[in-house]
Amino acid sequence: MAKWACKLCIMTKGLLGSQIDSLPDAEDSEGIARHIESEHHIAVRREDESEEAALKRFRDAYPEAGGPSCKCPSCQVGYSHNGVLEP
Numbered sequence: 412m413a414k415w416a417c418k419l420c421i422m423t424k425g426l427l428g429s430q431i432d433s434l435p436d437a438e439d440s441e442g443i444a445r446h447i448e449s450e451h452h453i454a455v456r457r458e459d460e461s462e463e464a465a466l467k468r469f470r471d472a473y474p475e476a477g478g479p480s481c482k483c484p485s486c487q488v489g490y491s492h493n494g495v496l497e498p
């Protein structure tokens with residue numbers, strides 16, 4: 412099965428071989444969502460969640476997001492951590 416190419420990994424650091432190997436499969440939407448949240452600190456709303464619930468879950472799981480060690484690509488370009496990525 413094809414690996415999913417993370418646009419954020421490509422954008423921020425290019426996609427390295429080791430990163431490609433650890434990426435979820437293209438059809439594994441839960442794995443992709445987890446990757447984006449843990450590697451890029453961007454909340455991803457699951458199908459059964461409200462936007463509010465997604466943000467709360469995300470903040471509880473990744474308290475460092477939005478702080479000085481935030482890994483999201485757009486703390487520099489204005490991502491406010493007040494929204495979620497739609498599935």
Ligand SMILES: [Zn+2]
Binds near residue numbers: 418451
């Ligand atoms: Zn990535």
Ligand SMILES: [Zn+2]
Binds near residue numbers: 452477478481486492
């Ligand atoms: Zn950030």
